[in-house]
Amino acid sequence: MNAVEFPNIKPRQRSRRGTQRTTMLDVAKLADVSPSTVSLYLRKPEAVSDKLRDKVRQAIETLHYVPNRLAGSLAAAKSRTIAVIIPTISNSFFARSVEAMQEVAEKAGYNLLLGNSDFNPEREEELVRTFLEWSPAAMVLTGCHQNERTIGMLKAAGIPVGQMWELGTPHLGLQVGFDHTDLGQSALEHLYEGGCKHVVYLGVRLNCDHRARVRADAYVEAVKAAGLHAPLVINIPPTTEHLVQGAGTAIASALAANKSIDGVICSNDWLALGVLFEAQRRGIRVPERLSVIGYGDLDFAECSNPPLTTIRPHRWQIGSQLMQGLIERCEAPQEAWPDHAVDVGFELIPRATTRIM
Amino acid sequence: MNAVEFPNIKPRQRSRRGTQRTTMLDVAKLADVSPSTVSLYLRKPEAVSDKLRDKVRQAIETLHYVPNRLAGSLAAAKSRTIAVIIPTISNSFFARSVEAMQEVAEKAGYNLLLGNSDFNPEREEELVRTFLEWSPAAMVLTGCHQNERTIGMLKAAGIPVGQMWELGTPHLGLQVGFDHTDLGQSALEHLYEGGCKHVVYLGVRLNCDHRARVRADAYVEAVKAAGLHAPLVINIPPTTEHLVQGAGTAIASALAANKSIDGVICSNDWLALGVLFEAQRRGIRVPERLSVIGYGDLDFAECSNPPLTTIRPHRWQIGSQLMQGLIERCEAPQEAWPDHAVDVGFELIPRATTRIM
DNA sequence: TTGAAAGCGCTAACAC
């Protein structure tokens, strides 16, 4: 049996499945203008007459109107979100770049969708696929070791793509980074110039961190070219929790196996710190008996004992320049997106863990 | 003069402002089913018959169809994005929690929109406002020092809200964190128990980092209660780039001003490291002459010289538990969102920079 | 189990 049917008392309370949310229409009604005027006001306030501008502003305020970006982006077929994929957040190298990107993006009215790939191309692919569903205005990737499918999706998406921290192929649009081969060579040269006769390379995750791998490879080639000794790359097992510890252990056993080692290039400052701690523990004099060079110029590098010689990447600059360029592209026609690479370089900071002769 | 006008050859190439993008309609046509069947397939594949399921799957594959989440979220009046606001990314404390949240969120099919407030309530407010425009499914904040307007917006939004790293008021929904007052007291107690007679507190950004401030205040109260000496809170000027350095300088001058100081509680392990470096430089024996306790249990704490006594917050757990709870709330009716606080505690790790008697 | 149809809240082309 049917219950007594009330006629629709409320004359269609905002449609079949209304959300009660304050909409642009509500604002328009209150301000006594058309919805498109409200829309225009929101996008180009200067194109609205003073009188209406005031009315609209006031209506928005009294209603606490919050525009729905979902609807806006859908209608405009473009969003103001930029997707960023980094290997890991817990790494101040990338974190600083992300922070820089946030700052730049926000000023231009963009939001960041963040994901971490954990140095895994398949996860990167998955993230790109998911992020693309949000119609981002642009996409930022770390390095240039994307797989085929990722590249394909990105090409098909037709949005500006940025790659940071590395220069090379495949080139997906805008690159901001520096030459890791150059960096690896510079580190070795610095140690040789300081009088080292036998330099080893200490790294972690060399199998998945492509950039560290490139630096290590550069070291190997440069050692071969110099011909003073055989190259040795030590890859610390990635028990991430005890990275610093691992470096100490690794260098200790290398030193035990080969007494002639007198220089270490570390894949990052954390490892270098571990080496320094170990040297201290064993009474190995740094830099006389063992020279150490790091990478990153992290906070502690300047005041460790002794202060660490290291190589400083321009972490902030990488992020801000890339985002700047990307946003420009977002607001320019696609024809104005030539492939472009910006080499921001790096800086070798000689301190007290290496000798200068 | 008008050019020769061609009649509309292409019969309305997907509407006035079509985006050429492959849509659900394209898939439906190819699979020879209705759009709603495709939609259903995407959301509940098991509700579609085997035959149609296959046809749809195949059509999606051949067309490389990527659903448009913007449209989906708009139509459904809910999205699968969760907004996260942290003070700063370049801080492995929060970074680890974010990583944990990412992992949990992703498994459940959610994406993270990230923003950093830089410890500034006004920036936080601005971020909340912006993020709300995206109709997030939930919102995560750090700590519980939101301003009135932020709280108002959040209440009005009617979405699950999470607060991490701190327990207290205002309570906006789900809190996962620990008691910083307890932590401050524990640190002091530990030093007193080790025989310290005069303990100072070393911090940074105490004016904006509420949690560090709470720990410092707890120290002050506990010192007063013990009555052995006057409390002293040193607030390092926030020249962030040389945090470790700053700690060394600060402790050096404190020690010079008052020779009786024999213990330091550091607001984080970085500062503690700076103190350790400084002690080494000046030949101050740790822990005999000066005991040091940090906070964070960062990577290097275990293998510094001497290994650092510190307090470990459960960074990963905070993120994963909070996200877990939030997602549950997203999928439950609003009535099932009682205010709830989870105290995950912390762990004091005694190592070699403090004495145990 | 499947399909038709009516929006979700907004933008943008166009006319006035």
Add this chain to the structure above:
DNA sequence: GTGTTAGCGCTTTCAA
């Protein structure tokens, strides 16, 4: 400068 109107691509009743 302002309003009218037709979608953006999807979800979700509702009826078959």
